[in-house]
Amino acid sequence: MDIPAAQVRALLLSRDEVVIADVREEAVYAQGHPLWAANFPLSRLEPDAWRRIPRRDTPIVVYGDANAPAHQAISVLRQLGYSRVHALLGGLDGWIASGGEVFQDVNVPSKAFGELVESINRTPSLTARHVQALIDSGRPPVIVDARRFDEFSTMSIPTATSVPGAELVLRIRELAPDPATPVVVNCAGRTRSIIGTQSLINAGLPNPVAALRNGTIGWTLAGQRLDHGATRTAPRTVAESHRSLARAGARTIARRAGVTFIRATDLPGLHRPDRTTYVFDVRSAAEFAGGHLDGSRHAPGGQLVQETDHYAPVRGARIVLVDDDGVRAAMTGSWLAQMGWETWAISPAAPGDLTRQGEEPAPLPEPPQVDTVDAATLRTWLSTVRPRTVVIDVAPSRDYAAGHIPGAWYAIRAQLPAALGAIGPAARFVVTSPTGVRARFAAADLRRLTTAPVFALDGGTAAWRAAAPPEPDRALETDPALESDPALETDPARYAVDPADRYRRPYEGADNARTAMEAYLAWEFGLVEQLERDGTHHFRVVQ
Numbered sequence: 001m002d003i004p005a006a007q008v009r010a011l012l013l014s015r016d017e018v019v020i021a022d023v024r025e026e027a028v029y030a031q032g033h034p035l036w037a038a039n040f041p042l043s044r045l046e047p048d049a050w051r052r053i054p055r056r057d058t059p060i061v062v063y064g065d066a067n068a069p070a071h072q073a074i075s076v077l078r079q080l081g082y083s084r085v086h087a088l089l090g091g092l093d094g095w096i097a098s099g100g101e102v103f104q105d106v107n108v109p110s111k112a113f114g115e116l117v118e119s120i121n122r123t124p125s126l127t128a129r130h131v132q133a134l135i136d137s138g139r140p141p142v143i144v145d146a147r148r149f150d151e152f153s154t155m156s157i158p159t160a161t162s163v164p165g166a167e168l169v170l171r172i173r174e175l176a177p178d179p180a181t182p183v184v185v186n187c188a189g190r191t192r193s194i195i196g197t198q199s200l201i202n203a204g205l206p207n208p209v210a211a212l213r214n215g216t217i218g219w220t221l222a223g224q225r226l227d228h229g230a231t232r233t234a235p236r237t238v239a240e241s242h243r244s245l246a247r248a249g250a251r252t253i254a255r256r257a258g259v260t261f262i263r264a265t266d267l268p269g270l271h272r273p274d275r276t277t278y279v280f281d282v283r284s285a286a287e288f289a290g291g292h293l294d295g296s297r298h299a300p301g302g303q304l305v306q307e308t309d310h311y312a313p314v315r316g317a318r319i320v321l322v323d324d325d326g327v328r329a330a331m332t333g334s335w336l337a338q339m340g341w342e343t344w345a346i347s348p349a350a351p352g353d354l355t356r357q358g359e360e361p362a363p364l365p366e367p368p369q370v371d372t373v374d375a376a377t378l379r380t381w382l383s384t385v386r387p388r389t390v391v392i393d394v395a396p397s398r399d400y401a402a403g404h405i406p407g408a409w410y411a412i413r414a415q416l417p418a419a420l421g422a423i424g425p426a427a428r429f430v431v432t433s434p435t436g437v438r439a440r441f442a443a444a445d446l447r448r449l450t451t452a453p454v455f456a457l458d459g460g461t462a463a464w465r466a467a468a469p470p471e472p473d474r475a476l477e478t479d480p481a482l483e484s485d486p487a488l489e490t491d492p493a494r495y496a497v498d499p500a501d502r503y504r505r506p507y508e509g510a511d512n513a514r515t516a517m518e519a520y521l522a523w524e525f526g527l528v529e530q531l532e533r534d535g536t537h538h539f540r541v542v543q
Helices: 005-013 042-052 070-079 091-097 108-121 128-136 149-154 165-175 191-202 215-221 240-257 264-270 285-290 301-306 328-338 375-382 397-402 413-423 437-447 460-466 514-525 527-534
Strands: 019-022 037-039 060-063 085-087 142-145 183-186 209-212 277-281 318-322 342-346 389-393 428-432 454-457
Touching: 005 091, 042 070, 042 413, 042 437, 060 070, 060 091, 070 085, 108 191, 108 328, 108 514, 108 527, 128 215, 142 165, 165 191, 165 240, 165 301, 165 328, 183 191, 183 215, 191 209, 191 301, 191 328, 209 215, 215 514, 240 328, 264 318, 264 342, 301 328, 318 328, 328 342, 375 389, 375 428, 375 460, 389 413, 413 437, 428 437, 428 460, 437 454, 437 460, 454 460, 514 527
Parallel strands: 019 037, 019 060, 060 085, 142 183, 183 209, 277 318, 318 342, 389 428, 428 454
Antiparallel strands: none
């Protein structure tokens, strides 16, 4: 039975659990979707669903397009055991026709929330020129970058230090122990700057704190130089006096926001068969791997606030956060609670609670049974012109662009029929992906579309790289014919379909067009009005 948009809206307003699953590719999803629609590309549905939607009787409302039909996604979800899956009546067009608001870009709930926080709290900010003047002064500010370290390293404000969002309150006093020292928080655009700055203010940091207005985008638009390849990070050790101040401030704002603090022994009582409960460890990846609460997943706190729709697509679920310091889970929870989530915190967890080692394996359905080929045999097949062997790579487009098996075509799994039309006939097809898991699902799909033999590369592109013959010693080389083929190539790239699996953020990388950056900022400024028109957000900003 199809569900009308009005019924979906009623579920959101009543805070009942629901997943609005947009099964289009990310770049298409980013062109427009409902506020609480989570991106579940049809191409990745089997590997993603169980991890992101843990309860099999969660209500799921699906819509797609011609390249990712809703009925096909519904069939996959039902095969995975989900019992309450329905199509959105009329799809996205039906949502729009009913008067539903449509939002562009990705991680929109968090970005819209950040704009609302700034508008209500009047979060202080400084222009790029003002910050540059402070850097050039005799008493420069401490500049902290609230993004992931890899984003910081790509491009950063001169003199800045990488302190990902959840770490700010815990570590800022190590960088700015003098309460008279100004602190400037930046990200690429606006959201993480606003949330990071307001976090320090909410937690009671006595220093003057301000966001870098419009982040590295604003810095670039002002014609100022960015650093590339910076490696500065906050001290790992935090003085106990600083930790105590941070913990007191974090717990105070968390309680004001509505976070409930519990012990690890209380957690089993929160797990109910009729409720979805996400348990996230908000510390660093290294800390999580070194020991974490059994059943928890890693989600660094700053990114969890930024990408809540990805980590917790079940709107109406409860969220439990874990740390070992009493600061990071409390601060992260303070924001999630303000975003309308029922939020609990084990903060701090006792050392004896954090005993699970390594990475938690993602729950995955058994891949379909398909014919496989090893890397050595594939290398032999590719060395002969006849019969023609075609390799199809269904990796994320960014991975494909970074390096693929020589001669491999890029394709999106959900668009294999169109890809075959571009590739043409072959004597056999071999499907690969980074580890080979996604390739097996795609090979099963491809087998239904062609009479040619279809194989999945055992172990995927990683196995191909591991099995590559060593490069000869070029210093001793005299005959170019003795050179072995590189394991992977980046050029030429063969795109059988457009790489729509990933939306290029206007603030991502260092080569963005000025017009795109300006348009992105204008879009962010308009989000508060869109929230008002939509009316389903349940945001409650603490002042």
